[in-house]
Amino acid sequence: MRVLVKLGMPLADLVGASKIGLELPEGATVADLLDELQARHPDLAAGLRGKGLPSPLDRLPYTLLVNTHPLPVERAGDRPLRDGDRVALFLPVVGG
Numbered sequence: 001m002r003v004l005v006k007l008g009m010p011l012a013d014l015v016g017a018s019k020i021g022l023e024l025p026e027g028a029t030v031a032d033l034l035d036e037l038q039a040r041h042p043d044l045a046a047g048l049r050g051k052g053l054p055s056p057l058d059r060l061p062y063t064l065l066v067n068t069h070p071l072p073v074e075r076a077g078d079r080p081l082r083d084g085d086r087v088a089l090f091l092p093v094v095g096g
Helices: 011-015 030-040 043-048 073-078
Strands: 002-007 019-023 063-066 086-090
Touching (some): 002 011, 002 030, 030 043, 030 073
Antiparallel strands (some): 002 019, 063 086
8 A cells, every 4th residue: 555654854755755656465454654764764763853953842742643543653553554655744734
């Protein structure tokens, strides 16, 4: 199955792309997708821990979305993917 991954800054800078298409086996979960991304792009793991962010922003968790629906990272292994799904990793945006 084919899944599209969208990355916000600074993750997009670290891996060199804001969109990545991945082929995954049927039955793959969001956790499997994250593992595959980290295997292909070693800087992604460091980016998820805050690499590329100024302090104190390096303590903010990334927001994980599947087809625009938020998914807690700790539930990524529970969420199977389907062909055509879109997964996004962005820093939370706060404004006023």
